[in-house]
Amino acid sequence: xxxxxxxxxxxxxxxxxxxxxxxxxxxxxxxxxxxxxxxxxxxxxxxxxxxxxxxxxxxxxxxxxxxxxxxxxxxxxxxxxxxxxxxxxxxxxxxxxxxxxxxxxxxxxxxxxxxxxxxxxxxxxxxxxxxxxxxxxxxxxxxxxxxxxxxxxxxxxxxxxxxxxxxxxxxxxxxxxxxxxxxxxxxxxxxxxxxxxxxxxxxxxxxxxxxxxxxxxxxxxxxxxxxxxxxxxxxxxxxxxxxxxxxxxxxxxxxxxxxxxxxxxxxxxxxxxxxxxxxxxxxxxxxxxxxxxxxxxxxxxxxxxxxxxxxxxxxxxxxxxxxxxxxxxxx
Numbered sequence: 001x002x003x004x005x006x007x008x009x010x011x012x013x014x015x016x017x018x019x020x021x022x023x024x025x026x027x028x029x030x031x032x033x034x035x036x037x038x039x040x041x042x043x044x045x046x047x048x049x050x051x052x053x054x055x056x057x058x059x060x061x062x063x064x065x066x067x068x069x070x071x072x073x074x075x076x077x078x079x080x081x082x083x084x085x086x087x088x089x090x091x092x093x094x095x096x097x098x099x100x101x102x103x104x105x106x107x108x109x110x111x112x113x114x115x116x117x118x119x120x121x122x123x124x125x126x127x128x129x130x131x132x133x134x135x136x137x138x139x140x141x142x143x144x145x146x147x148x149x150x151x152x153x154x155x156x157x158x159x160x161x162x163x164x165x166x167x168x169x170x171x172x173x174x175x176x177x178x179x180x181x182x183x184x185x186x187x188x189x190x191x192x193x194x195x196x197x198x199x200x201x202x203x204x205x206x207x208x209x210x211x212x213x214x215x216x217x218x219x220x221x222x223x224x225x226x227x228x229x230x231x232x233x234x235x236x237x238x239x240x241x242x243x244x245x246x247x248x249x250x251x252x253x254x255x256x257x258x259x260x261x262x263x264x265x266x267x268x269x270x271x272x273x274x275x276x277x278x279x280x281x282x283x284x285x286x287x288x289x290x291x292x293x294x295x296x297x298x299x300x301x302x303x304x305x306x307x308x309x310x311x312x313x314x315x316x317x318x319x320x321x322x323x324x325x326x327x328x329x330x331x
Contacts, residue, residue: 007032007183008145010041010084013061014051017068018205020190020198023248026072028149028185029079038079039143039312042066045084045091049132050122067301068208071291076304082312083305084139089316093138093323094131097164100171101134105163109133110156137161141177142316149183158182172326176319190248191241195223209291212281219245219277224269225262231269235262242273249279 009029017026032038042062048055062083074081084090107130140148140161148158158180165177189197192204199205206218225240227233237243237259246255258275261267294301 004035004037005146006143007036007038007147007149008041008140008143008180009038009149010043010046010139011065012043012047013058013065014047015057015061015200016064016207016209018198018200018207020192020205021068022072022208023188023190024151025149026069026074029069030073032149032183033075033079036147039145039315040069040074040079040081041139041312042083043139045135046132049126049129050124052126052128053122063301064209066305067291067294070294070301070304071208071287073287076308080308080311081304082309086309087313087316089313089320090135090138090142092320093142093316094135096323096327097134097138097168098131100167101137101164105160106130106133109160133157133160134164137164140180141165142319143312144176144178144319145180146178147181147183149185151185155182155184168326174322174326176322176326191244193218193222193241195241206280208284208287212284212288215281215284216277219273219280220270222273224273228265228269232265234265235269237262242269242276245276245280246272249276249283 009025009032011021011025029038029040042065044058044062047058047061051058066081069081070076136157137160141164148161150158159182162179165179169175169177192198192202193206194202194204196202196204206215210218219242222242224242225235225237227239228235240262243255243259243262246258250258258267258272262272
């Protein structure tokens, strides 16, 4: 029997997950768990790189995010779900990799200055923020992962991980770490309520965990085609965020029909949003029912986290034994 290739991916616990997270990452994770040996982790230490001054929300966000993962269909029988900070070996490998990583590699990280500019209100002139790509590398290679699912914007991070893995193997003349391959994934940008990218910082999200009533209310105030000032104006559905949701949640034939009606001004925006809201709520029903189940059964969630973390820790410990021997450190 051929062993499955191993995949590693994670998310920072910055809050409740929204539909942008679902279509941008979780849909892909659901497919990967069927094809690979997957390790999915909550990157709570990474959250501290930008939110070190306000860590009080990280624990609750971690728990709620794992419930979101389970509710959309991540299966602990098919993948390993764990919390980064509960596997202390990540920190040990991070320290050791920091010893061999050239400073110039970190300073040329393209997102280093971008995030600093985006979060200009926070003091990110810290060692932890500069060095987070090394922690990210440790997260990946400690499980000797063969691949990392990423969008194009994250390719530089994976390439840095590959360079660090190669450098370690070269310096200590042992092929301990596979050089992980980036698995490019389509990450469609689902528009938010205001037609910008869906983002918590824009307060324009539809959340997996909200109620049906909240979803319907949000849809009712979504931006529509700006050229349709009046009901009688012909529309351009390709530029309308509501139509983007129809394409995801309505039947293809009906979606095409709505586009034709919109272009001919035979359907109004209110009617269009009402139908889309119904389809969206219907599609989210199984997810929200499952989420309610896990909310009522916290012991099951706790057990899933404990078992996943124990499996991750066991794999990490095996790797660290090899690393210590390569470095001739006492075990």
